[in-house]
Amino acid sequence: MSADVSSIDPRTGEVVEVVAQETASVSEICEAARTAAAPLEALGRETRAALLEALASALEDSRPRIVEVADRETGLGETRLNGELTRTCYQLRLFASVLTDGGYLEAAIDHAGETAMGPRPDLRRMLVPIGPVAVFGASNFPLAFSVPGGDTASAIAAGCPVVLKAHPSHPATSQLCFEVLTEAARKAGAPEGTFGIVYGQRAGADLVAHPAIRAVGFTGSQGGARALLAIIEQRADPIPFFGELSSLNPVVVTPAAAADRAARIGSEFAASFTLGAGQFCTKPGLAFVPSGPDGDALVAAARAAVAEAEPLVMLNEGIAASYARGTAALGKVLETSSAGSGAASAGFRGNPTLLTTTAADLPPEATEECFGPVAVIARYADEADLFAALGKLPNSLTATIQRAPGETDLPAELTRFLRPLTGRIIYDAYPTGVAVSWAQHHGGPWPATNTQHTSVGATAIRRFLRPVTWQNAPSDLLPPELLDDHNSIPRRVDGRFQPQP
Structure with missing residues (x-):
């Protein structure tokens, strides 16, 4: 018998409602997605763009109810x-504009003719949908990386049906958003099976194993990723x-930056690592601060900000327990410089914590992510001390350089050193907050991600497309975008780029 899927209020720890049963019909849902794949692609770019606009409007129309349920279920406010x-x-509408632009198809035409290597056939290439995509909802973003969100938007834009694995932290929000999206898709003319949803750990495993699923989008822990990768490796394909x-x-705070605005950086750093109870993949978990009076002032400002903080609501019991274990382990090897005030009340809460050490004595525990409102400040004596410590760090989604106005020499060295380790380098700001745009890259070398692609921004669509070349194809068998007289998208023809007229 399937187990209940319960919605829990993290502020109290109490079960509020039973939302669903763990899914037993995963195969049926996946087959519906397989059936929907060809009709969804056949809608064409313009109709899928209208579909994305309709999905955005439907979510907007349901905003009060969605926010109410999500707040009760996550405590995020x-x-x-x-x-x-x-x-x-916004990102649903951005992907509508991506479809209208058409450049994402990477369309290219090489007409038949003589080359330095001999005769060349007629070759026409573009990207096509990969097929049904499994999207795993994230605990920390119930509306931006879950049932609605970047993975879903980019997959639908690509022409791929989506089967969603609801996160157990917010099943009621997931179900509500699924219902809103499904109804909007139906009204917009999308085929049945464009969206599907499953609940439960076993259902998630069965989803990834199902032969109809052609790609997986996942936001979560390394342990969860390794478990799913193990399932994928056992697939026939x-x-x-x-x-x-x-x-x-x-x-990294340069000495000149600390001299310029120590107190401001200290308070801003504390605000960044405690934002959203530190439950962001981009939370800054480690700051390198120079030794000396300016660095002392920075640390004092961060300590003061943390000391005033109350215990913060965590997303679920498991995250709260993991945070307590993580901070306890860090406290055994580092100095607890400051901790939030007050005792945790009912529900799932974590006390903001700041710890300090030196760059020379940086322990391995301080270089591992601890999910929640905790950070470490490591004091460095000089540049040699700083770069030696940076060499011990794992790869990350982001790296931040705080510099003084007009300072270039040390920031340039840091940029060269950090670029191989990260996917986004931030200057004089903080990594929390990932703008949705064409130029955004949200990714990084393992263990930040296992891919070179971004999960945020317009080029996230590239994950769910694959290239196909048509050789010597008659015109009536070509996609419209590869016909000679098609001129509504950017293309490369006989090696020359032709922008959209």
């Missing part, structure tokens, strides 16, 4: 959740797995 829903609607996993996101 209405302000944060309204912003997250706005972001999700292993498929792409796009995982966003763990990240330390180091911050």
Whole structure:
């Protein structure tokens, strides 16, 4: 018998409602997605763009109810959740514009003719949908990386049906958003099976193993990723797995920056690593601060900010327990410089914590992600001390350099050193907050992700497309975008780029 899927209020730890039963009909849902794949692609770019616009409008129309349920289920607060829903609607509309632009297809035509290597056949290439995609909802972004979100938006834009694995932290939010999206898709003319949803750990495993699924989008822990990768390796046809996993996101404060604005950096750093109870993949978990009076002032400002903080609501019991274990382990090897005030009340909460050490004595525990409102400050004596410590760090999604106005020499050295270790380098700001745009890259070398692709921004669509070349194809068998007289998208013809007229 299937187990109940319960919705829990993290502020109290109490079960509020039973949302669903763990899914037993995974195969049926996956087959529906397989059936929907060809009709969804056949809608064409313009109709899929209209579909994405309709999905965004439907979410907007349901905003009050969605935010209410998500807040009760995550404790993230209405302000944060309204912003997250706005972001999700924005990226749905961004991908509509990506489809209208058409450049994402990478269309190229090489006409038949003589070359230095001899005769060449007529070759026409573009990207096509990969097929049904499994999307695993994230615990920390119920509206931006879950049922609605970047993976879903980019997959639908690519022409791929989506089967969603609801996260157990917010099943009621997942179900509500699924219902909103499904109804909007139906009204917009999308085929049945464009969206599917499953609940439960076993269902998630069965989803990844099902032969109809052609790619997986995942945001979560390394352990969860390795478990799913093991399933993929056992498939008769292993498929792409796009995982966003763990990240330390180091911050380097130059001596000149500390001299320029020590107190400001200290308070801003504390605000960044405690934002959202530190439950961001981009949370800065380690800051390198120079020794000396300026660095002392920076640390004092960070300590003061943390000392005033109350215990913060965590997303679920497991995350709260893991945070307690992680901070206890760090406290055994580092100095607890400051901790939030007050005792945790009912529900799942974590006390903001700041720890300190020296760059020379940086222990391995301080270079591992601890999910939650905790960070480490490591004091460095000079540049040699700093770069030696940076060489001990794992790869990350981001790296941040705080510099003084006009300072270039040390920031340039740091940029060269950090670039191989990260996917985004931030200057004089903080990594929390990932803008949705064409130029964004949200990814990084393992263990930040296992892919070179971004999961945020317009080029996230590339994950769910594959290239196909038509050789000597008659015109009536070609996609419209590869016909000679098609001129509504950018293309490369006989080696020359032709922008959209």
